[in-house]
Amino acid sequence: MKAIYKREVQSYFNSMIGWMFTAALTAFIGIYFMAYNLFQGDAYFSTALGATLFVLMVLVPILTMRSMAEERRSRTDQLLLTAPASVTAVVMGKYLAMLTVLACPLAIACLCPLIIHFNGTAFLLSDYASILAFFLLGAAEIAVGLLISALTESQVLSAVGTFGLLLVLYLWDGLVAYLPSTAGGSLAGLLVILALVCFLVNALSSNWKVTAAVFVAGAAAIIGGYIAASDRFAGLLPDMLGRFSLLGAFDSFSVDHVFDVRGILLYLSLIALLVFLTVQVVQKRRWN
Amino acid sequence: MIEVKNLVKRYGNHCAVDHLSFTVEDGQVFGLLGPNGAGKSTTMNIMTGYLAATEGDVLIQGHNILEEPEAARKCVGYLPEIPPLYPDMTVLEYLRFCAELKKLPAERRKEDLDEVLSLTHLNGQAERLIRNLSKGYRQRVGLAQAILGFPPIIILDEPTVGLDPKQVVEIRSLIRHLAKEHTVLLSSHILSEIRAMCDHVLILRKGKVMACDTPEALEEKLSAGGALELSVRGSAEAVRSTVLTVDGITSCEAQQEGDTVKMMISADGDAREALFYAFAQARQPILEMRPKTATLEEVFLDLTDEDDAVAAQAAALLADTPDEAAVQTTDAEQEGTGDESDL
Numbered sequence: 001m002k003a004i005y006k007r008e009v010q011s012y013f014n015s016m017i018g019w020m021f022t023a024a025l026t027a028f029i030g031i032y033f034m035a036y037n038l039f040q041g042d043a044y045f046s047t048a049l050g051a052t053l054f055v056l057m058v059l060v061p062i063l064t065m066r067s068m069a070e071e072r073r074s075r076t077d078q079l080l081l082t083a084p085a086s087v088t089a090v091v092m093g094k095y096l097a098m099l100t101v102l103a104c105p106l107a108i109a110c111l112c113p114l115i116i117h118f119n120g121t122a123f124l125l126s127d128y129a130s131i132l133a134f135f136l137l138g139a140a141e142i143a144v145g146l147l148i149s150a151l152t153e154s155q156v157l158s159a160v161g162t163f164g165l166l167l168v169l170y171l172w173d174g175l176v177a178y179l180p181s182t183a184g185g186s187l188a189g190l191l192v193i194l195a196l197v198c199f200l201v202n203a204l205s206s207n208w209k210v211t212a213a214v215f216v217a218g219a220a221a222i223i224g225g226y227i228a229a230s231d232r233f234a235g236l237l238p239d240m241l242g243r244f245s246l247l248g249a250f251d252s253f254s255v256d257h258v259f260d261v262r263g264i265l266l267y268l269s270l271i272a273l274l275v276f277l278t279v280q281v282v283q284k285r286r287w288n
Numbered sequence: 289m290i291e292v293k294n295l296v297k298r299y300g301n302h303c304a305v306d307h308l309s310f311t312v313e314d315g316q317v318f319g320l321l322g323p324n325g326a327g328k329s330t331t332m333n334i335m336t337g338y339l340a341a342t343e344g345d346v347l348i349q350g351h352n353i354l355e356e357p358e359a360a361r362k363c364v365g366y367l368p369e370i371p372p373l374y375p376d377m378t379v380l381e382y383l384r385f386c387a388e389l390k391k392l393p394a395e396r397r398k399e400d401l402d403e404v405l406s407l408t409h410l411n412g413q414a415e416r417l418i419r420n421l422s423k424g425y426r427q428r429v430g431l432a433q434a435i436l437g438f439p440p441i442i443i444l445d446e447p448t449v450g451l452d453p454k455q456v457v458e459i460r461s462l463i464r465h466l467a468k469e470h471t472v473l474l475s476s477h478i479l480s481e482i483r484a485m486c487d488h489v490l491i492l493r494k495g496k497v498m499a500c501d502t503p504e505a506l507e508e509k510l511s512a513g514g515a516l517e518l519s520v521r522g523s524a525e526a527v528r529s530t531v532l533t534v535d536g537i538t539s540c541e542a543q544q545e546g547d548t549v550k551m552m553i554s555a556d557g558d559a560r561e562a563l564f565y566a567f568a569q570a571r572q573p574i575l576e577m578r579p580k581t582a583t584l585e586e587v588f589l590d591l592t593d594e595d596d597a598v599a600a601q602a603a604a605l606l607a608d609t610p611d612e613a614a615v616q617t618t619d620a621e622q623e624g625t626g627d628e629s630d631l
Contacts, residue, residue, distance in 0.1 A: 007377075007385045011374070014376050075370045079386070082366045
């Protein structure tokens, strides 16, 4: 893992990508820092960070697009996958290298709350917690990009796919608002989600018996719950999906200035799930 | 030692490797030979753990490649068909990365790197970016990567493809040098290469084993018994009548070329001496006389023929006794030549 991590970091900073990512993110954070904090006199650096979030949507796909896709296209994955290292180590090495690139502009951003502090009142704890949340949100987005990159051989497809998915995550709250809040609507929505989960299980296990068992058990639980207490199903779907809002979790740091442990756990568990899926995708390719 | 047991790889309905079994003993140079698409690369990819087999097992030094992947892969150096190089690294950076990836002990790393660089004649190129290297040099960097750390088993997929003749000679001598202390498994669709380097040949056709033996034994099995090729000065009729005075001649084809006659003679037993005296008595000088043997090339062409019938016939010959094979070889040859245009 260490060898791959070192090579990846070196490769990001030998090519344009690492520098470009660092420069662009630093520049945008700087612009909003100047506008909100220096000129408008907002004491919270987290306001500027919140405004910069949309930049990640564009920068993350550029950072992640070649991570797995390029290895496959140039057949260098043959070197990595026949070396005495596990697939998990290979994927983790690459993921940690991308996190390192993300950490560079954020390390520079750590100076901003200090600048505010030297010029008046600063809320250092709240601001540094926001920077941590920003990092974790970026890390979750990078994990999305990593998974998409492992699914394709083309960097362009990987970038476009990641951008599309991130866009959905950004519009999540708005989209969830359109979901039906009636009990019947929630039942239908939950069954659709169950079907999607089963599709994923089937793709990973290639075993229809397991998939069928998951589907039958899940459907029985949902329908059973609906018959037992259908009034609880009203508004359940938008409520449940709303909890997965990545930006919502960041907002509790940057707008409400609270340390949202649930949000941190959401980010961490999403990262773990996506990295796990990436490993499975790479493993599974041996068998197809 | 590598044991491949009953290996099957299916891509949908297409069977790339079909119940393949063989064993590579320690210290052997083992050649996988087959036309394009015979399943050589797939077999190697399975042996190194890059792909998983649909059925069957691969044991590397007793370690199953799927159950104990790290222990098994530690014993193997692999050069895939396309060398797995990162164009944005220099040769030295790349090899350092490979050494770390292969978990070579840090204190021996520098010596290993130096030795590998000098073996592959890359000393002068160590600081160059891989992006700027020619095809031949890239192949050598790939080879350097495979032999780095000197694993007991070295697997090379078409190591000399795309190289110029001088580089081919260099790589071959390097492989022969490595063979002194390592087990080498290499694949090729070029016959002369396998013959020049390998102790043992496995001929693959459509994922199946057609033959597995030493190159000499394969030729021997198909050598054409008592058949002789002769060039004699004189006219065809005169020469033919001389031949017919010798006992035991079963067939004789003669062809006039200028003032010499080229002949193919089959006989029971060794007729060379009798022929010599007969021609000497008739004062017809023999310019050339040699026993006709099937070359490995002919064996290969027949065994890997597109036509299933020809291939099956050729495979049957190898199982037969050499004498019976001799008569049939000529038929099979006439049917089975010229299909493999890339040879």
